[in-house]
Amino acid sequence: MNSVMTFSRNAVDPDSISKDPDYSSNFKVEIFFKDICNLCKPTTSLESKCQYCKEKMANDMVFWQIIHDILNVIYFLTKSFI
Ligand SMILES: [Zn+2]
Numbered sequence: 021m022n023s024v025m026t027f028s029r030n031a032v033d034p035d036s037i038s039k040d041p042d043y044s045s046n047f048k049v050e051i052f053f054k055d056i057c058n059l060c061k062p063t064t065s066l067e068s069k070c071q072y073c074k075e076k077m078a079n080d081m082v083f084w085q086i087i088h089d090i091l092n093v094i095y096f097l098t099k100s101f102i
Contacts, residue, residue: 025051
């Protein structure tokens with residue numbers, strides 16, 4: 021399955037491109053990509069990813085885990101002090 025993500029002028033760079041008259045108001049960036057897995061979704065936890073994704077993401081898994089852990093700490097702290 022092929023997918024496309026479209027980003028408007030503001031989404032690409034709200035500070036400079038959106039204010040630059042050299043860029044059309046219709047300026048957009050489209051990123052076309054092909055899904056490599058039909059089993060996992062972006063919301064699938066790292067632990068639950070299929071073996072194929074785990075192998076493909078092997079070099080990045082540690083960084084994703086760090087990001088996940090940081091977000092969990094922030095969530096915990098936010099909920100603890102409100
Ligand atoms: Zn997968």
